[in-house]
Amino acid sequence: MKKSTKVTLLSALVFPGLGHFLLKKYIIAFAFILSFSYLLLGVISEVLDKTQQVMDSIIRGDISMDVSAIRQALIEQGVLESSDLSISTFLLLIIWVIAAFDAYRLAKKDPQDNID
Numbered sequence: 001m002k003k004s005t006k007v008t009l010l011s012a013l014v015f016p017g018l019g020h021f022l023l024k025k026y027i028i029a030f031a032f033i034l035s036f037s038y039l040l041l042g043v044i045s046e047v048l049d050k051t052q053q054v055m056d057s058i059i060r061g062d063i064s065m066d067v068s069a070i071r072q073a074l075i076e077q078g079v080l081e082s083s084d085l086s087i088s089t090f091l092l093l094i095i096w097v098i099a100a101f102d103a104y105r106l107a108k109k110d111p112q113d114n115i116d
Contacts, residue, residue, distance in 0.1 A: 004108050007107045019099070
């Protein structure tokens with residue numbers, strides 16, 4: 001398998017920046033990994049906080065154990081429809097695509113691209 005294929009698949013399917021590690025571009029790899037991880041942890045933290053609030057309301061009895069009531073509470077908390085989360089997830093997707101494309105681009109520059 002060509003090196004360009006390996007690094008592109010690593011960055012696209014596993015985690016952004018891993019392909020850069022294979023290319024020994026450590027600074028770029030850390031930049032992609034840190035930026036993606038920071039945004040991902042922010043999204044996860046925000047979703048968990050808002051879902052915990054809904055779970056607490058269910059335990060207190062403020063929200064019934066009905067799927068539609070829980071869904072409505074999640075929407076009101078901004079878990080299912082939030083502009084902040086939409087922007088963050090869009091940025092995550094952009095970073096992921098750029099990392100995969102950049103890994104491919106850097107590997108194609110390498111004269112030993114055809115060597116395993």
